[in-house]
Amino acid sequence: MKITKTVEEVKRFVKPWKKEGLSIGLVPTMGFLHEGHASLIKRAREENDIVIVSDFVNPIQFGVGEDLESYPRDFEADCQLCRDLGVDLIFNPSPEEMYLDGFHTHVGVDVLSKGLCGKTRPIHFNGVCTVVSKLFNIAEADRAYFGQKDAQQLCIVKRMVRDLNFNIEIVGCPIIRENDGLAKSSRNTYLSFDERKAALIINKALTTGKSLLLSGVHDADKIKEEVTKIIETEPLAKIDYVEIVETNELQPVKQITGEILCAVAVYIGKTRLIDNFFA
Incomplete structure (x- = not known):
């Protein structure tokens, strides 16, 4: 399994994979992986030649007073889970790698992002759409996998892909729950x-x-x-x-x-x- 920290490193691996005609499945995550993420990775592994997992706590989807600094992180455990599941590449960039000095471009989906979580987290989905757009371009994936627990996010990403003609299939996967019914998070x-x-x-x-x-x-x-x-x-x-x-x-x-x-x-x-x- 390859562990990459820069966009250039990812591109160096992706280019020959695409040249060989291999299909690429992308699982975007913010790390601290659990069984819910594992279910996405397993689905991607079943449906693609190559599986890429992004492991990045995206700062621009957190509002003031939210839990950016305290958000749980355990990259070593994430790597072990990915190895066990046959992931080909992990992309673990820094915020500075993803958002270069002078970064001014944001992607958003109107209407769908205004209600539900968007009412109290007004910048959240613009941050999600922006980072996901970047990951789609970096990984050149054929498919990307998202959990249905984040249902609004899933609907918004699907609409963004449709509206902006991204050449990628968005795959929604069922909620994974604890034995007592609590959704994994x-x-x-x-x-x-x-x-x-x-x-x-x-x-x-x-x-x-x-x-x-x-x-x-x-x-x-x-x-x-x-x-x-x-x-x-x-x-x-x-x-x-x-x-x-x-x-x-x-x-x-x-x-x-x-x-x-x-x-x-x-x-x-x-x-x-x-x-x-x-x-």
């Missing part, structure tokens, strides 16, 4: 013992909401009310949002008639967790 490490137990209320509420929909309830407000009510039974939980949106423009719906995304963001103590279901 690097930020779960922030949770205390009691907060970890409290966080289970999120999946419980979403499971109930999905059951209501499948039983024939199509009034979005009724489902949101039930999801909200369940989360509010947990004293350590503070809701950021509970929303039901259609999956094209991510706009709120009143009556569910097509495919929807039910997404929540909840603070457990000081830790903000997201989860969702598509239906």
Whole structure:
């Protein structure tokens, strides 16, 4: 497995791979890899000749007061997981390598980035789209793999690729959960013992909401009310949002008639967790 720190190094490996006609799968990550990331890597390994994993905590997607400095990092463990899964190359650049002096270019997707997490994290998705655009160009990947836990991000990246004619396939992969239902997240490490137990209320509420929909309830407000009510039974939980949106423009719906995304963001103590279901 090759470990690279610069764009030039990545290009040096990618050029002959592309010349040989090998397919490249890219898994963009911010490191501190867990089973959720592993599922993306395994899928990429199954579907491509070459697998590249980017391991980069992207500073421009963090707002003021967010957890950029404290975001968990363990590059040695990341490398071991990638070796075990047959990754061909890890790209682990510095912020200075990704954003040269005088960097002034940003990529954003309007409309889809305004609601849900975009309401309280207004610069986040511009940062995501910018770094992902750079990674697509650097890796020259045929496919890129994203988890459905970050559902808004997945929808936005798909729209960016469509709108800007990127020559890459975006593959969304299912949420990976702990045995008790908590969605895998690097930020779960922030949770205390009691907060970890409290966080289970999120999946419980979403499971109930999905059951209501499948039983024939199509009034979005009724489902949101039930999801909200369940989360509010947990004293350590503070809701950021509970929303039901259609999956094209991510706009709120009143009556569910097509495919929807039910997404929540909840603070457990000081830790903000997201989860969702598509239906």
